Amino acid sequence: MHSHVLFFNQVDRSSLPFVGGKGANLGELSKAGFPVPGGFCVTTYAYKDFIATSPKMDSLFDELNAMNPNDLDQLRKVGERIRTHLQQLEIPSRLKSEMIYAWESVGKTYAYAVRSSATAEDLPTASFAGQQDTYLNIKGQEELLQHIQKCWASLFTDRAISYRSKNGFDHRQVYLSVVVQRMVNPEISGILFTADPVNGNRNVVSIDASFGLGEAIVSGMVSADLYRVKAGQIIHKNISEKKVAVFSLTEGGTQKKDLPPSQQTKQALTDSQIFGLADLGKRIEKHFGSPQDIEFCIENGKIFVVQSRPITSLYPLPAIPREPLRVMLSFGHVQMMTDPIKPLGISVLQTVFPKHIFLEAGGRLFIDPTEVLRTKLGRKIFPRVVHQLIDEATGRAISEVIQRPEFRQVPPKPGLVKSARRFMTPIIKEVWRNLWKRDPKLAKSKVESYMQKKWTEIREALQRVNGARRLEAIQHELSILGKDVSRNLFPYPVCFPISFILLKRLLGDDKELHQLNKSLPGNITSEMGLQIGDLADLVRELPEVEEYLKHASDRTFYKGLANVSGGERFKQAFEDFISKYGMRCPGEIDLTRPRWRETPTQLVPAILGHMRSVKPGEHRQKFIHGEQEARKAARRMMDHVGHHGFKSKRVKRLIEVxxxxxxxxxxxxxLFTLILDECKKAIMAEADKLVNKGVLLQAEDVFFFTLDELIQLLKGEFKQDVSSFVACRKEKYEWHQALKPPRLMTSEGEIVTGSAGKEKFPEGALVGSPVSAGIVEGKARIVLKPEEAHLNEGEILVAPHTDPGWTPLFQSAKALVTEVGGLMTHGSVVAREYGIPAVVGVDDATQKIKNGQMIRVDGNQGFVEILSGESK
Known part of the structure; x- marks a missing residue:
């Protein structure tokens, strides 16, 4: 028989399914010897037996599960009916007797706090805190039973129903336990976070405290004192004016009282109590193994813990020591792809790049340049490069962290400079030759010759083997790819930003450089964009193909073209495009993303959007016009410096470079996407074999394994249940999708944003970085995924980020606004190439700007203004 009531000393973390998150945590604390006031849990079995007496609940649950979570009026009505019904039900006599016995055992004379404890509450990845009700200072048997029943009914408050519906929880599968805990009559109450809830620093304890019951803080009735403790020192105190407090009444219930003026500005906690709480919090954190949000009370000078739950808002940390202080920047922000990556994609990237430098956290990769930044030269150059070429906000944040004494006092690793010099010297020599000696016109053929050779080598190497040996070959090829590409390719593209910096110094500004950037010769991504335009122009001539594309599916994409007039003609042109660019897609550095060759309908919005917003042949004309403008800009630059002398020769050479x-x-x-695609083809061939053997349910399940784990699976050495393993990884990936990665964080978990500049901008302007000059106004078009884009003529593309997979949309956009980016990142360079204004690094642009709003993009100063509130 299942227990209806369990005392705290009978409960621990394993009890969560029947006492809920709050009850399990209190039981765990109590068993571990932490100062928890006595009490008991009315289990979920009691809740189930209670609602089982209702003849109506089945139909009410059906109504809840079928309801639209956005229909707030219907939600309110159904919730009110359920709550009223549950409060009118009679509690079964045996259940009532058990609860009364528990109450008498703890003490009839005490007042109690009666709190809900849902089974999905206070979990590491979801917090239902505050969704149900809490009742304080409850006295007497009848009052206790009545408020337990109210707690059961509060599982169906409007906010609780809405939260479950929007987060995909089945209302039938969320049960409620009730925690009944002896009330502490405190002089002081508060909330203790064992990590800073604002910036995520795991080494900082943050304490809010005020007089009386904690209800005044939780309800926002009073501004609490704030104290922060780090490394045994109080690093911050903010003593608030505490005008009111909530106190228990002798007869039961609570009341709000005005505090005397002398107490209002008094420090609520003594320094000794602050240190004691910080120590207690860290011991509780250590016990649970994760940062905690703890409610505490102080009665007669003694500290009591009345609740502890995980802090669910913190971004996860990589598995590295917190000390000495390290700095990590988001690889996703550098690559314009901030979405989470599945385990196979992470594993592939950590095989190409050093695993100790490319760290995983929250399904993303973070680059750890700490050892470079510990050197004098690294501190001087690295932040400037990031600030100028990648992302201004990240550059500011790096500069802030490296000035801290705790960072600077750690010396660089012995031998680091020597090994870096050994690796970089031949590359630097090649860069110097490219900048000043070699004919820039010949560079393209050299680069493409190397690319063809490397791609062929890897493709043939993967075709020679099968099974686990094929995946081991992938590992080997990827592990040497980074160094090989660095030596053979890196010296060419790096000349682009270097020549930009040198020209800017020689000319004094970068105004003409933005013109010089247009229609660059041989750009493989720009050529891809032009060919998308060619496809769009072809579709203009084939109305049946246009209609077909609007409804095409990936599975029958090519086959269906045979049934429409002009379909074969378009098919041939499209297949030619796919043969060159089919390995590309948005977020293409993630091997697990579907490629255009796999899901060709991803390109349909770009083709149809181009038809709507660009005139026939206009994209080619624009490119030619861009070449002409670049030549004119080059002439103006030469006129500016003169056509004779050393400086003139330098400028002329650098323009060519x-x-x-x-x-x-x-x-x-x-090249990287070509090789990734060859790896993907090989992996999916092995995945199909695993599906045929019944090891996997579907081939895409391989995305939730690392390369090492897949090799074990193919060798028959994988020890875990495959179905459970995949399900667990998928659940974790879902959680990662809900996280917002920081640009930069430290090994302590602190998210550092960097102090923004003090330039003056119009009131309400959304500020970012100016990366492509010009000022335009137009309707905003929010695009979160390029395959879902619907750009019309004259619209401004507002996106979280862009990479080469977004290039097809640039022909149609009037201007560009992104949340991520810097001067030399993809969207910025392409915007300058296409001659459209762009502002990047605008925080939360896709949320603050709405579809259809008129906005002004100022690519000269770097801000966006919302001109109208209308949206559609």
Whole structure:
């Protein structure tokens, strides 16, 4: 028989399914010897037996599960009916007797706090805290039973129903336990976070405290004192004016009282109590193994813990020591792809790049440049490069962290400079030769010759083997790819930003450089965009194909073209495009993303959007016009410095380098996507075999294994249940999708944003970085995924980020606004190439700007203004 009531000393973390998150945590604390006031849990079995007496609940549950979570009026009505019904039900006599016995055992004379404890509450990845009700200072048997029943009914408050519906929880599968805990009559109450809830620093304890019951803080009735403790020192105190407090009444219930003026500005906690709480919090954190949100009370000078739950808002940390202080920047922000990556994609990237530098956290990769930043030269150059070329906000944040004494006092690793010099010296020599000696016009053929050779080598190597040996070959090829590409390709595209910096110094500004950036010769991604335009122009001539594309599916994409007039003609042109670019897609550095060759309908919005917003042949004309403008800009630059002398020769040479090497800036990434695609083909061939053997349910399940785990699976050495393993990884990936990765964080978990500049902008302007000059106004079009884009003529593309997979949309956009980016990141360079204004690094742009709103994009100063509130 299942227990209806369990005392705290009978409960621990394993009891969560029947006492809920709050009850399980209190039981765990109590068993571990922490100061928890006595009490008991009315289990979920009691709740189930209670609602089982209702003849109506089945139909009410059906109504809840079928309801639209956005229909707030219907939600309110159904919730009110359920709550009223449950409060009118009679509690079964045996259940009532058990609860009364528990109450008498703890003490009839005490007042109690009666709190809900849902089975999905206070979990590491979901917090239902505050969704149900809490009742304080409850006295007497009848009052206790009545409020337990109210707690059961509060499982169906409007906010609780809405939260479950929107987060995909089945209302039938969320049960409620009730925690009944002896009330502490405190002089002081508060909330203790064992990690800073604002910036995520795991080494900082943050304490809010005020007089009386904690209800005044939780309800927002009073501004509490704030104390922060780090490394045994109080690093911050903010003593608030505490005008009111909530106290228990002798006869039961609570009341709000005005505090005397002398107490209102008094520090609620003594320094000794602050240190004691910080120590207690860290011991509780250690016990649970994760940062905690703890409610505490102080009665007669003694600290009591009345609740502890995980802090669910913190971004996860990589598995590295917190000390000494390290700095990590988001690889996703550098690559313009901040979405989570599945385990196979992470594993592939950590095979290409050093695993100790490319760290995983929250399904994303973070680059750890700490050892470089510990050197004098690294501190001088690295933040500037990031600030100028990648992302201004990240550059500011790095500069802030490396000035801290705790960072600077750690010396660089012995031998680091020597090994870096050994690796970089031959690359630097090649860069110097490219900048000043070699003919820039010949660079493209050299680069493409190497790319063809490397791609062929890897493709043939993977075709020679099968099974686990094929995946081991992938590991080997990827492990040497990074160094090989660095030596053979890196010296070419890096000349592009270097020549930009040198020209800017020689000319004094970068105004003409933005013109020089247009229609760069040999740019493989720009050529891809032009060919998308060619496909769109072809579809204009084939109305039946246009209609077909609007409803095409990936599974029958090519086959269906045979049934429409002009379909074969379009099919041939499209297949030619796919043969060159089919390995590409948005977020293409993630091997697990579907490629255009796999899901060709991803390209349909770009083709149809181009038809709507660009005139026939206009994209080619624009490119030619861009070449002409670039030549004119080059002439103006030469006129500015004169046509004779050393400076003139330097500028002329650098203009050539800038143009020809700028055209190669995407080639290394193109090669990487080619090789990734060969790896993916090989992996999916092995995945199909695993499906045929019944090891996997579907081939895409391999995405939730690392390369090492897949090799074990193919060798028959994988020890876990495959179905459970995949299900667990999928659940974790779902959680990762809900996380927002920081640009930069430290090993302590602190998210550092960097102090913004003090430039003056219009009131309400959304500020970012100016990366492509010009000022335009137009309707905003929010695009979260390029395959779902619907750009019309004259619209401004507002996106979280862009990479080469977004290039097809640039022909149609009037301007560009992104949440992530810097001067030399993909969207910025392409925007300058296409001559459209762009502002990047605008935090939360896709949320603050709405579809259809008129906005002004100022690519000169770097801000966006919302001109109208209308949206559609």
């Amino acid at each position: 800038y143009r020809y090497f700028g055209g190669l800036r995407e080639h290394h990434k193109y």
